[in-house]
Amino acid sequence: MCLEFTEMCQADRDFIYAVSTVPTLPPADILVINDFWLPVFAPLHPASGKVVVNAARVPKGQYFLYSRVDRIIGVSKAVQEAIIQQNPNLASRVTSIPNPVNTQIFTPSSLPKPEREEKVVLYAGRIHPEKGLHLLIDAFVVLSKKFPAIKLRIVGPYQEHQGGGGQSYLQKLKLKAQNLKIEFLEPTFNPHQLANFYRDADLFCYPSLAEKGEAFGVAPLEAMATGLVPIVSNLDCFRDFITEGMTGFFFDHRDNCAIGNLVETLTFAISNPEITRRMSLAASQKASEFSYQNIAQLYLNTFKELLHQPNSGEHELGLDPH
Template sequence: MTRIKVALVHFCFEDYTIELANSLYELVDLTLIQPQKVAAYCRSSLDPRIRVIEFEKPRIRDPRNFAAMSALMRILRELQPDVLHVQETNDPWYDLTLFFNRMPPLVTTIHDVFRHPGDRQNIFGADYTKRIAFHRSDRAIVHAQALKQTLTQHFRVPLERVCVLPHGELGSLYRRRSTAATVEREPQTLLFFGRIWPYKGLKYLIAALPLIAAKFPAVKLIIAGKGENFEQYFPDGVDRHQIEIIDDFIPPERVAALFERSTIAVLPYIESSQSGVATLAYGMGTLVVASAIGGLTELIESGQDGLLVPPGNVEALAAAIIRLLSDRQLQQQLQAAAFKRCQQDLNWTNIATQTVEIYHQAIADKYG
């Protein structure tokens, strides 16, 4: 049986794309198309058998993007794929290219329907032009039923075009990338990881820390990632014995060690569509305490493989962390359930298999 030809295009969401591509390769005739600026990040983690085409993609305000999009269309015309699968770009140049060109059956993975509050990295105009991708896609993939509801109700995307697939686990990827020896887990260390913007709710975790320390004086918090100015969180200075700050982009080879050190990854978000941080923690055996908001409420089964608390509730956040630190049996129960999820619905082979089914649906819709 001839395998369908798939062109998988991404401009960002590199980790997701790497793991999806590695599993799709076994199921379809796959070509990965990516900008040169992300190629180095992806190259060492991709299956070397995957056919990769790179093209030059200037910064978003550079008019040479006209040429970049022309190059992308030229690549697609030469490949003539049965399906084009694009990871959400947040790039108006691509969206306008969709508007002015005829495309093969198009599947778009939409990681964030709306931009996150306070995220200054949002691209000007993308909130408007991304609607083109919503409506030109023969199938859209989202990571939560809540996002499907938003697409169908707010943007009037037909219900039958929107498919829900979970965000796959990322622990396996970062274990492969790690260059360090296995790190011993620190029993009272908490981790806040990733881009630091207002919607991540770091201030609530910092406010909860004294409540946790009253029960566990040796508790330690690692804050790792780039974003806002940290001084606003610590007007009286930082207690370096209790808080470790890594105000920088964390190289991929160092990420696994941070999760291995930490007993709990804390996600005190006040807004969320989905979370690669949570699925990374699951795959690393790191417990998760998160806000009951957005896609997190569908990803995390509270009391089964993690704990959920009301967003912005400092007391509830502290109580959940104290509960976990106090109960080794509960820790083991949640870890076992999280690992099981990584072998089931969060497993990339399973996600790739379902993605191929969506490709066939898109082809059927396009050519009827």
């Protein structure tokens, strides 16, 4: 009930913000919006230009309201398809452009990784139930019996104001991790330090369970950029940059054998270093396609195309000139 009340209050604030902001919008050729209500009202402003919605989250039912916008750019093909499913009339105006990764910072090590008996599996991201860390630790219990020298390193924020699951969830994980080689490290917001965490690891595991919350997944892409092979849950958003057995591995997180599936996938990756070594190179090459320069060019190409199309006003009442 408290969560529903909070969401209602946020929706009210968003509505007030949109209504008060639209009259103050400066003239523009392209207006990019990342807001709930602005896409409803901004196309009514005579100087708004082409209205583009940047859809960085899985849709929550609002896209039937956006009949007047010129373009919707989903952050992944999964988001694009979810929007079209919600409002098929928008199909010709929805596309996807992925998030970028800083390929100047997230790069493979310039030195060969030293041979060591200990293998480090890394998770970097929010410490929250929807990220599946309890599943990862349960799998690690089994995995550590097969590979006694293996270590799990968990890096990320747990505090609720930083998107984490709170102190209680962290303590639950630490209780599961007792007597295991599992490290919980403080979050870092320094990209250079984060890149070093990736480079020091042998595998990256991101077992997200967020069916309606995971829109893209930057962390696995950052890991790939450093040459780290990712093991991820079977969410569609990861398929924009991970190909099974070539640039990473998937495990089925949806059935009753999810823990066993993850153990099996991690076991294969650890037991076949020659395969993961080849995949490491392919992963970093794939991640290089998501550089700031490349993604910026995709946006510029989209904007250029829009400027040669009819005005957003023609979408009024759901008419589609495309």
